Amino acid sequence: MRRGEKVGKYRLTKGPVEGGRGAVWFAVDTELGRSVVLKRALLEDNSQADFDELLAEARALAKFSHPNVVTLYDAVRAGKGRNATFWLVMEHVTGGSLDVPVKLAPELAAHIGAQIAAALAALHDKGIVHCDVKPGNIVITPDRVAKLTDFGAAYRVDGSETITPNGPVSLTPFFAAPEAFRGAPERASDVFSLGATMYWLVTGTPPMRGAGRAVRMEAISPQVGPLGSILTAMLQRDPGARPTAAQALTALTDIAGPPDRFPTLPMAPATTPYTDVLTRGEAPTATGGLPRRTATLVRHRPLLLAGAAAVTVLAIAVPFTVMSLGGEDGDKATPAPGRTATAAGFIGDPRTVDPCALLKTTVFDRYEVAELKRDEGNFNRCDVNLKERDEEVVDVRVELDADSLPEAVTRKTKGRVTVVERAAEGDECVRALAVNGARGNSLRVTAVARQPAEVKQPLCDTADAATRFAVNVLNRGEIPRRSPDLPSNSLAHQDACTLLDAKTLEKVPGIDAQEPDVGFGRWDCQWKSTTSEYEVDLRFDQGDLPSDKNARSTRLSDHQAIVMPEYEGPGSCRVEVVHRDYTGLDRVKGTERVALVLKGAGRKGRPCDLATDLAGSAAAALPPA
Structure with a gap:
């Protein structure tokens, strides 16, 4: 899957982002013009019968509408036969999940809890049990509306005849009711999970458990304040002793008070963490030290077979802009239970990391010459040119990436590193790597044949040789830093996404300036039209100026620039604006440049007029070199 492709009537605009196997995309409904989220549904097999069943269930849920539930719109199929993929289409909610370290005032937790209780009451009335209520499945919009999301673990109760038996149940041990561990969740199980979620939101820890995974009532923290009575009721071991969702809604509304008394919620960037999988035999004990993971048990009457048999559905993990929900003044954020230091820092500061250290x-002993090239392309890249008789035969490059690992059939784990392998395509072979647990960062190793007839070994063997060395570096710890640092006037210290403002981007039909696809280090920013084939890509470049027989020179805001018609195919134009000259570590002179590429103008369009206009605006926004 690639940005710009269509899945049914949905055009992919951004992704993939984390979601168990990375299969979550942002998209636009090309018929209705609304933003949606697509999540891949993992079926037991790729049969038409399985998809028809999924489609029937998705459309049944799509008829359910509630202001505190993220709406499921549809299910679609892409491709044919064994290569087909199946996707759930959901409402795109701006805001953020609560699966971040937070500590809320009890009244604010009650305000959120009341909204989720309202959603559960409506779902329970329709015979639907969510089965995985937890902070990571609650999204808070900028106008403070709480929405329940991710129905991958949901199922029907009351003996619905349309549901297939014997699917798995997904649960999160910190928030699951005792009966859910036995594979027998019911409506009251959602009430328990909501109580555990609210307890965590206030105290920063899950309720302490005892024998039979029952909550130890004597250990409930006094921090819960006015929530003490209702949480005690919601967390009872006996499902019959708990209030219904509707009763919990009434009690929580009384505690919450009027919404206008709540403070403004500041925004802070964060990402929902990856959720792992437990088999029945790995269910956690009741005494402390619980890993924060999703357990898989046997259940009956599954609602959506979005994950089947040995591969269970994982929580959607879409990166959001997450609310920083302040409680009492001076409170420090408490880490989420069981969360250890993640591997997200294996790259470190983008402006100091040295991709050439990878x-x-x-390692390329099959070729006469292997020459390291530090400044080909953007700052996230390093190349080795493999030569025979002074002619480049293969280019091997490492690129640091802002995305998580892509989907692939072949994955290998080497130490703390996962490697995704794909078969060579044409004259190119790619490997993707990331440290286990890293979110939103990976790197690519690519071997490209410049002269295929002269290649001395299979391209993927060359890519694997580079990959083995990179894996060894990653297993030793953080990637080494650049030495010396990039100078203060380097473009590496700039944000490519700020060089084109909303007014400038209005010149391109259908472009939404607020929805760019941001690359590593914010050195690459891409905007796609939702109404046409137009695409604008603004990135940084370094090294030699590209050569093209059709190129013409010009000046934009007192910067040297070159304009290259159809440099990246028909209907495209590339404009490069020189920011500064430099001398590299190898004493070779080069330039740092802003490269703007416009695509999708069509054969009869005049893309270079518009591209030059846009590049002129970017040039005017550059600081002095």
């Missing part, structure tokens, strides 16, 4: 020329 390549070594001596």
Whole structure:
């Protein structure tokens, strides 16, 4: 899957982002013009019968509408036969999940809890049990509306005849009711999970458990304040002793008070963490030290077979802009239970990390010359040119990436590193790597044949040689830093996404300036039209100026620039604006540049007029070199 492709009537605009196997995309409904989220549904097999069943269930849920539930719109199929993929289409909610370290005032937790209780009451009335209520499945919109999301674990009760038996149940041990561990969740199980969620939102820890995974009532923290009575009721071991969702809604509304008394919620960037999988035999004990993971048990009457048999559905993990929900003044954020230091920092500061530390020329012993090239392309890249008789035969490059690992059939784990392998396509072979647990960061190793007839070994063997060295570096710890640092006037210290403002981007039909696809280090920013084939890509470049027989020179805001018609295919135009000259570590002179590429103008369009206009605006926004 690639940005710009269509899945049914939905055009992919951004992704993939984390979601168990990375299969979550942002998209636009090309018929209705609304933003949606697509999540891949993992079926037991790719049969038409399985998809028809999924489609029937998705459309049944799509008829359910509630202001505190993220709406499921549809299910679609892409491709044919064994290569087909199946996707759930959901409402795109701006805001953020609560699966971040927070500590809320009890009244604010009650305000959120009341909204989720309202959603549960409506679902329970329709015979639907969510089965995985937890902070990571609650989204808070900028106008403070709480919405329940991710129905991958949901199922029907009351003996619905349309549901297939014997699917798995997904649960999160910190928030699951005792009966859910036995594979027998019911409506009251959702009430328990909501109580555990609210307890965590206030105290920063899950309720302490005892024998039979029952909550130890004597250990409930006094921090819960006015929530003490209702949480005690919601967390009872006996499902019959708990209030219904409707009763919990009434009690929580009384505690919450009027919404206008709540403070403004500041925004802070964060990402929902990856949720792992437990088999029945790995269910956690009741005494402390619980890993924060999703357990898989046997259940009956599954609502959506979005994950089947050995591969269970995982929580949607879409990166959001997450609310920082302040409680009492001076409170420090408490880490989420069981969360250890993540591997997200394996790259470190983008402006100091050295991508060339991931390549070594001596591993390419099949070629006469292996030459390290530090400044080809953007700042996230390093190349080794493999040569025979002074002619480049293969280019091997490492690129640091802002995305998580892509989907692939072949994955290998080497130490703390996961490697995704794909078969060579044409004259290119790619490997993707990431440290286990890293979110939103990976790197790519690519071997490209410049002269296929002269290649000395299969391209993927060359890519694997580079990959083995990179894996060894990653297993030793953080990637080494650049030495010396990039100078203060380098474009590496700039944000490519700020060089084109909303007014400038209005010149491109259908472009939404607020929805760019941001690359690593914010050195690459891409905007796609939702109404046409137009695409604007603004990135940084370094090294030699590109050569093209059709190129013409010009000046934009007192910067040297070159304009290259159809440089990236028909209907495209590339404009490069020089920011500064430099001399590299190898004493070779080069330039740092802003490269703007416009695509999708069509053969009869005049893309270079518009591209030059846009590049002129970017040039005017550059600081002095």
